[in-house]
Amino acid sequence: MHILRRAEAGGTAAAGLPDIWPRAPRSGCEGMPELPEVEVTRRGFADAIAGARVTGVVLGKPLRWPLGIAPAALAGRRVLRVRRRGKYLLLDLSEGLLLVHLGMSGSLRFAPALPAAGAHDHFEMATDRGVLRLHDPRRFGAVVWVPGEEAPLARKLLGGLGAEPLSDGFDFAAFHAGLRASRQAIKQVLLAGRVVVGVGNIYASEALFAARIRPTVPAARLGAARALRLHAAIREVLARAVERGGSTLRDFSDAQGDAGHFQLEARVYGREGQPCVACGTPVRLLRQGQRSTFYCPHCQRR
Numbered sequence: 001m002h003i004l005r006r007a008e009a010g011g012t013a014a015a016g017l018p019d020i021w022p023r024a025p026r027s028g029c030e031g032m033p034e035l036p037e038v039e040v041t042r043r044g045f046a047d048a049i050a051g052a053r054v055t056g057v058v059l060g061k062p063l064r065w066p067l068g069i070a071p072a073a074l075a076g077r078r079v080l081r082v083r084r085r086g087k088y089l090l091l092d093l094s095e096g097l098l099l100v101h102l103g104m105s106g107s108l109r110f111a112p113a114l115p116a117a118g119a120h121d122h123f124e125m126a127t128d129r130g131v132l133r134l135h136d137p138r139r140f141g142a143v144v145w146v147p148g149e150e151a152p153l154a155r156k157l158l159g160g161l162g163a164e165p166l167s168d169g170f171d172f173a174a175f176h177a178g179l180r181a182s183r184q185a186i187k188q189v190l191l192a193g194r195v196v197v198g199v200g201n202i203y204a205s206e207a208l209f210a211a212r213i214r215p216t217v218p219a220a221r222l223g224a225a226r227a228l229r230l231h232a233a234i235r236e237v238l239a240r241a242v243e244r245g246g247s248t249l250r251d252f253s254d255a256q257g258d259a260g261h262f263q264l265e266a267r268v269y270g271r272e273g274q275p276c277v278a279c280g281t282p283v284r285l286l287r288q289g290q291r292s293t294f295y296c297p298h299c300q301r302r
């Protein structure tokens with residue numbers, strides 16, 4: 001079984017937060033959970049856990065950040081609801097909230113009972129309705145308690161996030177203004193998450209293909225027509241992925257332990273050398289910021 005970590009009592013996470021998080025690590029992360037997987041995870045357990053009372057928290061090896069509260073202090077609190085902001089899950093408790101990030105390899109499960117924790121299970125919260133467990137072999141994920149969303153640590157993690165693409169708040173004028181103010185290639189701007197959150201590597205390639213935009217074009221050069229196509233494509237691609245149960249990942253599983261299916265219908269991602277589904281031209285692969293980008297040189301001419 002797990003051993004309670006001694007470092008959990010302190011609230012020391014805020015001071016030492018590097019700026020690289022929550023942005024995507026720069027390499028080796030083609031399989032990391034993206035927004036649809038996180039949303040599918042949320043839907044998989046949000047209703048079941050709402051109202052549950054925490055009976056105990058057990059930690060495994062250190063995750064990306066300390067929990068920020070003594071695990072025993074969480075016992076007795078209720079889980080009010082589960083929200084999502086970008087790739088963070090926000091578990092509102094009767095006092096404070098838990099910010100959960102799946103990192104590069106994390107997955108959550110919630111079930112009435114689970115088998116004994118394994119070597120890669122690093123957070124487990126028992127409630128009177130079931131056990132919530134974070135499985136994270138690479139341990140880039142995190143579970144962090146904060147007293148509220150105005151707490152410095154919460155603002156640090158959530159404050160720089162761009163618009164939520166699946167919400168009504170994903171305003172086109174603001175999106176276009178954000179692109180116009182950027183100096184990078186459009187794919188890089190999407191990945192950075194400051195204009196719009198949650199468009200990870202796979203979905204950026206898919207959305208740019210759907211909008212017929214070359215991934216290398218400077219974002220500032222996109223006029224209203226192309227930006228409007230991209231705005232719509234981002235919503236469509238992400239919404240479809242959520243409907244299909246998330247992606248993609250070799251080891252992704254949602255809160256029920258079922259694999260997602262989006263990869264089966266990716267139209268350009270991962271299809272280097274295969275004929276474009278629209279025109280038959282072989283799909284090309286290029287590297288942008290050490291990430292793989294797939295595009296059709298004919299359909300995405302500029």
Ligand SMILES: [Zn+2]
Nearest residue numbers: 276279296299
């Ligand atoms: Zn094509």
